[in-house]
Amino acid sequence: MKNLRNYFASALITAAVLTSCNPLQLDEVKDPNNPSEASVSINATPQQIQFLITGLESRHRGYVTNISQAWNTFGREIWFLNASDPRFQTDWLGQNGRVPDRAYFGFGTTGGGSWALPYQAIKQADVLITSAANTSLIPETSKSAVRGFAKTIKGYQFMIPANFVYENGIRIDVANPLNPGPFVPYEQALDAIKGILDEGDADLVAAGSGNFPFALTRGFNGFNTYTGLRQVNRAITARLNAYRKDWQGVLTALSASFMDLNGDLNRGPSHPYGASPDIFNPLFYLPNAAINTIIVVHPSVLRDTTAGDLRVKSKFFRRTTPVTVTTDVGALVGTHQDARWATNITSIPFIRNEELILLKAEAHANLNQVAQAVEAINIIRNAAKIGPYTGATTQAALINEILYQRRYSLWAEPWGHRWIDTRRYGRQNEIPTSFDGGTIFKQFPHPQAELNWDQYKGN
Incomplete structure (x- = not known):
């Protein structure tokens, strides 16, 4: 005890003497893996701009896992079977009357690819734009190129939360994360996104011609020129214009995209994956692996x-042993798994020529341009080896056919096409629930943290 008292006395004396060197005051620790925004906001070097571009590409793919598993479950393109956590079945399928609330499983603001991660990518794009604007170390043409690329990705990312909460609206003005703007309605949000994409296209035009001045990953192979990036921008704009029901706008955007009626249907930009320190393709599963957490083809598909x-043969792999998971309403049995990915480092396209041709068919059908609609439909049908279209050519019949072809051409892509398609045509009652006793969701509410933030701002 005496020794302990002496120790404390000595410590107090030492602390009193060392007033100019307080051992309890720690130096600021800077995270080398997450440098501050300020470090790149003034006179960023070309190397720093490059790091931000690569970081934006990484952020750009953050949504893939959550969207692929969840939105494709909502549209009953797949089941994401997970025996370890029943909420992937009970909550995402809406079993026993479950409906989305502000704290619904898998969609919070801490990591949900349907809400938080897209906004992180948008913030990354804003930081990149600001950094390029405030440096004298790259030429004006390169600044325009950076803006064009960033706004293209930014427009794409805004479409994710917009389609997630739908009529509840999203924040578009998020430049200041401490004082974000109000929620705006779905249609207004889409118009704002159109403006962002158009600005990006104009920036790429202003940059000139030739190659993009910074390195992009292999996901942009074939599109790493100003012309190629404009084509990607216009392809994304065509998808957006379909949601806006601007059918002539769809065709105008497609004419400047990489759509090719005679080209490879799989051509398009993609999200690359790789071994550590990168991440593996999150949708890859070994064929016939003994596993009870896996994406399986929905029985209705x-x-x-x-x-x-041929799409059925190439995309769906019949398992020797089905995957069975027991839920509140009985067993869900997955007989087929995803066969699209050759390895765990295969890239995942985020928009493809096949979708663009189907958008062309849809636009022509909505404009009552029958011959052009049927021509585009037949490109898809003939590629699938199911023969040309011989059905009725009324607008309703053509839309039915196009939505059917989209169901198999775009099956389980990281966008939830069928969930969105049935909603925009008022056909969500066509999504079957008889296989799982679930509910079809129209939209999601804002996460609770968003409302908490508004209350915090007001105090």
């Missing part, structure tokens, strides 16, 4: 196939 469809 298998039920509704057309005989001889």
Whole structure:
């Protein structure tokens, strides 16, 4: 005890003497893996701009896992079976009357790819734009190029939360994260996104011609020129214009995109993956692996196939042993798994020529341009080896056919196409729930943290 008292006395004396060197005052620790925004906001070097571009590409793919698993479950393109956590079935399928609330499983602001991660990518794009604007170390043409690329990705990312909460609206003005703007309605948000994409296109035009002045990953191979990036921008704009029901705008955007009626249907920019320190393709599963956490083909997709469809053969792998998961309303049995990815480092496209051709068909059908609609439909049908279209050519019949072809051409892509398609045509009652006893969701509310933030701002 005496020794302990002496120790404390000595410590107090030492602390009193060392007033100019307080051992309890720590130096500021800077995170080398997450440098401050201020470090790149003034006179960023070309190397720093490059790091921000690579970081934006990484942020750009953050949504893939959550959207692929969740939105494709909502549209019953897949089941994401997970025996370890029943909420992937009970909550995401809406079993026993479950409906989305502000704290719904898997969609919070801490990591949900449907809400938080897109806004992180948008913030990354804003930082990149600011850094390029405030440096004298790159030429004006390069600044325009950076703005064009950043706004293209930014427009794409804004479309994710917009389609997630739909009629509840999203924040577009998020330049100041401590004072974000109000929620705006869905249609107004889409118009604002159109403006962002158009600005990006104009910036790429202003940059001139030739190659993009910074390195992009292999996901942009074939599109790493100003012309190629403009084509990607216009492809994204065509998808957006379909949601805006601007059918002539769809065709105008497609004419400047990489759409090619005679080209490879799989051509398009993608999200690359790789071994550590990168991450693996999150949608890859070994064929026939003994596993009970896996994406499986929804039974209705298998039920509704057309005989001889090559898409069925190439995309769906029949397992030797089905995956079975027990839920509140009985067993869910997955007989087929995803066969699209050759390895765990295969890139995942985020928009493809096949979608663009189907957008062309949809635009022509909505404009009652029958011959052009059927021509585009037949490109898809003939590629699938199911023969040319011979059905009725009324607008309603053509839309039915196009939505059917989109169901198999765009099956389970990281966008939730069928969930969105049925909603925009008022056909969500066509999504079957008989296989899982669930509910079809129209939209999600804002996460609770968003409302908490508004209350915090007001205090």
